[in-house]
Amino acid sequence: MNDAFAPRLDVEKIRADFPILNRDIGGHRLAYLDSAATSQRPRQVEEAMREFSEHSNANISRSVHTLGAEATEAYEGARSRVAAFIKAPSADEVIFTKNATESINLVAYAMLAATVEKGADERFRLGEGDEIVVTQMEHHANLVPWQELCKRTGATLKWIGVRDDFRLDIDSIDQVITERTKLVALTHVSNLLGTRNPLSQVTKRAHAVGALVLVDAAQSVPHMPIDVTEMGADFVAFTGHKMLGPTGIGVLWGRAELLEAMPPFLSGGSMITTVTMEETTFAAAPAKFEAGTPPISAAVGLAAAIDYLDNLGMDNILHHEKELAAYALPRLEQVEGLHVIGPRVPIARGATISFTLDGFHPHDVGQVLDSDGVAVRVGHHCAKPVCSRYGVTATTRLSAYVYTTTEEIDRLIAGLEKVRKVFSR
Ligand SMILES: Cc1ncc(COP(=O)(O)O)c(C=O)c1O
Numbered sequence: 045m046n047d048a049f050a051p052r053l054d055v056e057k058i059r060a061d062f063p064i065l066n067r068d069i070g071g072h073r074l075a076y077l078d079s080a081a082t083s084q085r086p087r088q089v090e091e092a093m094r095e096f097s098e099h100s101n102a103n104i105s106r107s108v109h110t111l112g113a114e115a116t117e118a119y120e121g122a123r124s125r126v127a128a129f130i131k132a133p134s135a136d137e138v139i140f141t142k143n144a145t146e147s148i149n150l151v152a153y154a155m156l157a158a159t160v161e162k163g164a165d166e167r168f169r170l171g172e173g174d175e176i177v178v179t180q181m182e183h184h185a186n187l188v189p190w191q192e193l194c195k196r197t198g199a200t201l202k203w204i205g206v207r208d209d210f211r212l213d214i215d216s217i218d219q220v221i222t223e224r225t226k227l228v229a230l231t232h233v234s235n236l237l238g239t240r241n242p243l244s245q246v247t248k249r250a251h252a253v254g255a256l257v258l259v260d261a262a263q264s265v266p267h268m269p270i271d272v273t274e275m276g277a278d279f280v281a282f283t284g285h286k287m288l289g290p291t292g293i294g295v296l297w298g299r300a301e302l303l304e305a306m307p308p309f310l311s312g313g314s315m316i317t318t319v320t321m322e323e324t325t326f327a328a329a330p331a332k333f334e335a336g337t338p339p340i341s342a343a344v345g346l347a348a349a350i351d352y353l354d355n356l357g358m359d360n361i362l363h364h365e366k367e368l369a370a371y372a373l374p375r376l377e378q379v380e381g382l383h384v385i386g387p388r389v390p391i392a393r394g395a396t397i398s399f400t401l402d403g404f405h406p407h408d409v410g411q412v413l414d415s416d417g418v419a420v421r422v423g424h425h426c427a428k429p430v431c432s433r434y435g436v437t438a439t440t441r442l443s444a445y446v447y448t449t450t451e452e453i454d455r456l457i458a459g460l461e462k463v464r465k466v467f468s469r
Contacts, residue, residue, distance in 0.1 A: 053356055053364045059447050061086035061352075072417030075452035080235050080263060080396045080443030081421050082285045085349070089288060092348035093341050103337055105314065115340055122343035123330070129350045130280065131271040132297055139296040139303075139333045140343055144262040145185040147281035147296035148229070150309040150333060151258055152189040155227070157307040159197050165305040167226070167256060170197035175224040177255075179204045179212055179241070180433055181234040184426045186260040186281075190229055199226070204246075206433055210237045210386050217249050225255040232264035236427040236439065237386035238369070238396040240264070247276035256302070262286055266445070267365055267394055269358040272297050284342060288446075289349035293342035296333070303329035310335040353446075361446055365395035368444045372397055372453045379460050385439050395444035398425070404463055406440040412466050413440075413459040420456065 059065050062084050067074040076084060096118055102111035104119045120135070127135040141147045158168035170176075176190045180203050194201045204220050205213040212230075221228060228250040233240045243259060250257045258279040264270065265280075266287035272280050279302070284293040298306070308315055308326055312335040317325045326332045353361065369390035376382055381402030387393045401409055410422035421441045424431045431437060442456055 052367075053360050053446060055364075055447060055449055058086075058356070059449075061088065062447055063087065065447060069417035069419075070415055075416075075418045075455050077442040077444065077448065077452060077456060078419045078421050079266075079445035079448070080286070080441065082291070083266065083288050083445055084447065085288055085290065085345075086352055088352050089290065089345045089348045093290065093345040096341050096344045101341070104340055105331075118344050118347075119338065119340050122347035125347040125350050126295055129270075129354065130265065130295075130297060131273060133273065134300055136328070136330055137297055137300050137303065139298065139330045140338050141294040141296055142292060142339065143285070143294035144260065144281045144283035145189075145294070147279075147283075147294045148186055148258065148260065149189050150296055151279055151281075151298075151306075152193045153309040154306045156193055156196055157309070161307060164307060167254075167302075168306055170194075170199040170226055172198040173224060174199040174226045175202050175222070176200070177202050177204065177221050177225050177228045177230075177250075179230045180206045181212070181237055181239065181427065181430045182229075182231055183235050183260065183262070184428070185262075186229055186231055186258075187429070190227075200224075204230070206237075206239075206430065210239055210434075211392075212239070212241050214242055214245055217246060221246075221249045221253060221255065223253050225250065225253055227256045227258065229258040229260065231260040231262075233261075233267070233394045233396075234386070234427070234430070235263050235396065236398050236425045236430055236441065238393040238398070239387055240392045240394060242392075243275055243277070251276070263394060263396065266353075267358075268362040278302055284346040284349065287346075287349055288352055289346040290342045293339045293346050295346075298329070300329070303333070308332050308335070312336055314338075356446060364446065365444055365448075366390050368448055368450065368453065369393060369395040369397065371450050372442070372444075375453065375457055379457060380464075382460065385434050385436060395448070396441060397443075398439035398441040400436055400439055401460060401463065404467060406438040408467060409440045409460070409463050412463045413456060416455065416459045416462065418452070418456050418459050 100114035102115040104116040124135040126138045155168045158164035256278045259277040261282045265282040280297040285291040315335040385398040406422035
């Protein structure tokens with residue numbers, strides 16, 4: 045279908061599913077423009093979790109009683125739901141974690157385990173001379189674990205820079221990703237700049253030199269159709285609470301063959317096949333990577349969130365957010381002294397827009413906006429290196445989602461004029 049004729053979201057109908065959006069903040073209706081930090085949850089997600097709690101709550105993969113069987117079915121059903129959503133070849137490639145941060149750490153710690161383990165698969169082993177490559181626009185969740193891993197293994201951390209136009213310096217990848225590179229870990233969409241990265245060029249280069257690729261998709265899976273096979277990555281990490289789901293659940297997708305070869309991260313109950321006092325053999329993935337009782341009701345909530353997103357249609361969500369970015373960007377640029385820290389056109393970018401306002405600290409901007417009921421995030425957004433790259437210590441960030449309206453963006457812009465008035469008194 046021609047993009048211009050793609051069906052739009054019925055935002056008012058969507059908003060009716062989110063009771064929190066009716067909240068009053070200081071006499072103003074809430075305009076929630078902070079979905080990149082965490083999204084709101086529709087009633088359907090809460091209802092699915094309540095239904096599970098009131099009806100089928102039990103531990104999974106242990107008991108033969110009816111509730112145990114229902115809980116196992118609900119949890120494994122959620123795994124299949126996630127697999128279908130990201131077009132994973134098999135549900136066994138979907139590992140539930142606590143959040144995107146834990147998904148990334150899982151791979152980092154598995155590589156650390158492989159490094160010290162005799163006979164571990166070479167692809168995961170690191171030592172002096174080996175290199176891990178990230179980008180300069182990473183969230184700390186996809187930077188710090190790799191810094192730590194390099195420190196512990198003697199490997200070197202390198203990064204692909206970002207250009208003055210807030211895009212990845214893609215022309216440098218042949219210099220940065222070399223025969224020494226063992227892993228490339230990069231974000232799909234930047235949580236600060238909004239930039240969407242050209243993954244295929246990076247994955248092609250990485251695979252050409254025999255490196256693995258981990259994609260931090262925390263800011264893309266909620267906003268666009270994702271096909272992990274098409275993406276060409278080896279691992280993909282994301283988090284439930286940014287995609288209408290509950291907190292406390294994340295996902296790591298990994299290629300089956302890699303999950304089989306990779307040592308576990310946490311060990312203990314549920315991830316074993318046999319245990320004697322001397323030794324243990326591990327279960328196959330995904331169980332191998334899910335030690336202990338997993339987030340069962342959160343998985344149920346995540347599956348309901350995916351149903352909700354699928355009902356809206358990921359193509360429609362992408363279209364809606366592109367329109368919001370196209371609406372917001374030129375209007376923001378008309379605000380005196382405002383600088384967008386991110387691409388200025390709604391092409392290869394999301395509807396997460398960071399900016400600075402000359403003469404005003406983002407915390408003051410955030411406070412004035414909050415007094416009008418407009419919720420934005422201020423600060424370094426857990427992405428300090430990219431702030432430094434552009435010479436700012438903090439920004440104000442608006443981030444849109446399925447329930448965001450152009451009227452809310454207008455309210456934000458009106459609020460920026462108020463900032464000037466309040467602080468020039
Ligand atoms: C790009 C990106 N990666 C990772 C994360 C971490 O997600 P979580 O806090 O759910 O682990 C975030 C959260 O802001 C993010 O924006």
